[in-house]
Amino acid sequence: MKNSNVRVRFAPSPTGYLHVGGARTALYNYLFAKQHGGSFVLRVEDTDEARSTTESLVSMLDDLSWMGLKWDEGPAPKTLDEKGDFGPYRQSDRKEIYFKHINELIKDGRAYYCFLTEEELDAQREEAKKAGEPFRPNSPYRDWSVDQAKEKIDNGEKPTIRFKNDHGEKLYTFKDLVRGEVSLPASMIGDFVIARSNGMPVYNFVCAVDDALMKISHVFRAEEHLNNTLRQLMIIEALKMEAPIYAHLSIMLGGDRQKLSKRHGAASLTDFKEKGYLPQALSNFIALVGWSSPSGEEILSMEQMIKEFSTERLHSASAVFDQEKLKWMNAQYLREMNTEDFFKRSKEFFKSDWKFPESGDWREKSFSALKSSMETLDDAAPLYEMLKLGGELDLNDQAKDVISWESTSKVLQVWKGLLSKAESEYINPEQIDGLINTVKAEAEVKGKFLFMPIRVASIGKAQGTEIKDLIPLIPVSELVLRADKLIG
RNA sequence: GUUCCCUUCGUCUAGAGGCCUAGGACACGUCCCUUUCACGGAUGAGACACGGGUUCGACUCCCGUAGGGAACGCCA
Numbered sequence: 001m002k003n004s005n006v007r008v009r010f011a012p013s014p015t016g017y018l019h020v021g022g023a024r025t026a027l028y029n030y031l032f033a034k035q036h037g038g039s040f041v042l043r044v045e046d047t048d049e050a051r052s053t054t055e056s057l058v059s060m061l062d063d064l065s066w067m068g069l070k071w072d073e074g075p076a077p078k079t080l081d082e083k084g085d086f087g088p089y090r091q092s093d094r095k096e097i098y099f100k101h102i103n104e105l106i107k108d109g110r111a112y113y114c115f116l117t118e119e120e121l122d123a124q125r126e127e128a129k130k131a132g133e134p135f136r137p138n139s140p141y142r143d144w145s146v147d148q149a150k151e152k153i154d155n156g157e158k159p160t161i162r163f164k165n166d167h168g169e170k171l172y173t174f175k176d177l178v179r180g181e182v183s184l185p186a187s188m189i190g191d192f193v194i195a196r197s198n199g200m201p202v203y204n205f206v207c208a209v210d211d212a213l214m215k216i217s218h219v220f221r222a223e224e225h226l227n228n229t230l231r232q233l234m235i236i237e238a239l240k241m242e243a244p245i246y247a248h249l250s251i252m253l254g255g256d257r258q259k260l261s262k263r264h265g266a267a268s269l270t271d272f273k274e275k276g277y278l279p280q281a282l283s284n285f286i287a288l289v290g291w292s293s294p295s296g297e298e299i300l301s302m303e304q305m306i307k308e309f310s311t312e313r314l315h316s317a318s319a320v321f322d323q324e325k326l327k328w329m330n331a332q333y334l335r336e337m338n339t340e341d342f343f344k345r346s347k348e349f350f351k352s353d354w355k356f357p358e359s360g361d362w363r364e365k366s367f368s369a370l371k372s373s374m375e376t377l378d379d380a381a382p383l384y385e386m387l388k389l390g391g392e393l394d395l396n397d398q399a400k401d402v403i404s405w406e407s408t409s410k411v412l413q414v415w416k417g418l419l420s421k422a423e424s425e426y427i428n429p430e431q432i433d434g435l436i437n438t439v440k441a442e443a444e445v446k447g448k449f450l451f452m453p454i455r456v457a458s459i460g461k462a463q464g465t466e467i468k469d470l471i472p473l474i475p476v477s478e479l480v481l482r483a484d485k486l487i488g
Numbered sequence: 489g490u491u492c493c494c495u496u497c498g499u500c501u502a503g504a505g506g507c508c509u510a511g512g513a514c515a516c517g518u519c520c521c522u523u524u525c526a527c528g529g530a531u532g533a534g535a536c537a538c539g540g541g542u543u544c545g546a547c548u549c550c551c552g553u554a555g556g557g558a559a560c561g562c563c564a
Contacts, residue, residue: 011564012564013563013564015563015564045564047563047564048563048564050563051563051564114562118562121561121562125560125561128489128490128560129489129490130489131489131490132489132490133489133490134489134490134491134559134560135490135560135561136560160562161562179493179494182492182493183492184491184492185491185492187491188490188491188492188559188560189491189559189560190560192561193561193562195562196562197562198562200562202561202562202563202564203563203564204564207564222558223493223494223557223558224557224558224559224564225558225559225564226492226493226558226559227491227492227493227558227559227560228559228564230492248493250493250494250557251557251558253557255499257556257557258557259557259558285500288500288501288513289500289501290500290501291501292500292501292502296501296502296511296512296513298500298501298512298513298514315500315501316493316494317493317494317495317557318493318494318556318557318558319499319500319501320498320499320500321499321500322499322500322514322515324499324514324515325499325500325513325514325515326514327514328513328514328515329513329514331527335527371527372526372527372528373525373526373527374526447523448523448524450523451523451524452524455524462524463524463525464524464525464526465525465526466522466524466525466526466527467523467524
């Protein structure tokens with residue numbers, strides 16, 4: 001189906017929301033796959049049965065789709081129906097496959113049943129810490145025969161299975177697409193667990209096996225997995241499988257230079273969706289945290305990113321996620337949006353009982369007048385609230401103060417009178433100055449005593465958005481209604 | 489502590505030994521536009537962590553130091 005050997009995967013663990021860091025990892029995988037005409041695989045790392053949930057999986061897949069990412073293999077959004085030739089794609093459905101390989105390792109003496117208890121392990125950890133050494137478990141069961149172990153198992157004991165790391169001081173060196181040559185000494189780890197006592201294999205094992213079995217050619221993943229690569233390399237080697245090429249991406253930080261999390265305001269895609277960010281803006285921005293276009297351009301469509309992506313331009317240092325710049329970028333995209341799209345997207349930010357003039361022309365006009373004062377869809381709500389039909393004005397303290405001025409009632413009377421005489425459905429922008437000047441003359445007030453009451457009567461606010469942009473968007477009948485309510 | 493990774497304006501980054509008096513973007517300051525705010529335009533301030541090498545020449549290469557991050561789980 002695909003005419004390329006490039007196969008990449010994004011392998012989320014469905015234990016919560018999709019983090020922007022994860023989203024960026026997914027994006028880079030996607031860009032790389034598309035650029036090379038390869039396959040983008042979605043694999044579900046749900047071996048932690050206690051924490052993995054279907055809701056989380058569904059929401060992650062939704063978020064990924066929302067971002068505009070599509071995968072060639074793996075569970076479909078919503079239905080979770082799987083497609084692809086390398087399934088199943090949920091690791092919890094692959095236990096048999098894993099145990100085939102685990103048993104192979106045990107048979108070859110590359111792995112063993114370990115009956116060390118939690119307490120014994122803790123004691124060893126404590127000792128290692130005291131000695132200033134990395135924790136390398138010392139298991140008395142390391143050289144037991146399988147028969148010996150089976151006996152204990154038959155007695156009801158539940159062992160873990162450990163990989164036997166007998167590589168001494170060997171240096172594992174591999175070429176990382178982001179970091180260049182990386183060398184990890186085998187001695188930095190000991191015999192590590194590959195299957196839990198409850199019979200479920202663990203991450204480092206399943207990840208290594210699946211990458212090989214699913215013929216993954218390139219692994220783009222977060223830097224926190226760099227150390228895990230050693231374990232995975234050992235497993236792949238012991239199983240005589242082929243290792244993918246790795247690319248360890250820098251980590252995204254919050255303003256305090258700590259790993260980005262909910263504490264920083266927003267960290268999940270859902271957060272950004274709810275704050276009114278556009279998926280194109282978010283993916284564009286995220287791509288630029290740790291990567292740059294050779295052209296130096298910053299506003300990049302998905303197509304451009306696919307064309308221009310290159311691993312050489314991936315930055316190896318961790319980077320702070322700057323929400324201010326995201327806002328700016330979102331504003332750029334918002335202004336380029338087409339009107340119908342805008343109304344479709346902003347629907348969920350408006351209250352359902354808000355009524356607006358129906359015509360498409362009104363939508364065009366209102367959006368083009370207001371879009372320059374929005375950064376996110378969320379900003380659209382208070383703006384459009386000023387335009388909703390029904391005469392209700394929600395006055396703040398400053399606006400109430402304006403209403404209490406002595407000269408205000410005169411201004412409003414005149415204003416309303418003029419409006420009532422208007423012949424068209426809407427006031428033209430060109431008419432406004434004339435109208436205001438007439439009020440000025442007839443009511444004999446000027447400056448803020450003139451402008452502010454008119455502002456308040458029109459939009460309920462003493463300050464803010466350009467009144468000349470707003471008044472032509474409000475039907476004259478509505479303006480009259482509003483003025484009327486204030487006059488009381 | 490041990491191992492690994494990282495280090496250019498406040499932030500994201502450009503920079504592959506002379507093109508660097510270090511470029512761009514966001515944010516910030518000033519000015520213009522505007523009755524206010526925003527948008528837009530112009531302009532300004534602002535960085536090679538430090539110390540040693542290598543070299544005619546180092547932001548770029550090497551070595552240290554300091555600082556930051558990650559891993560050291562029957563989490564991923």
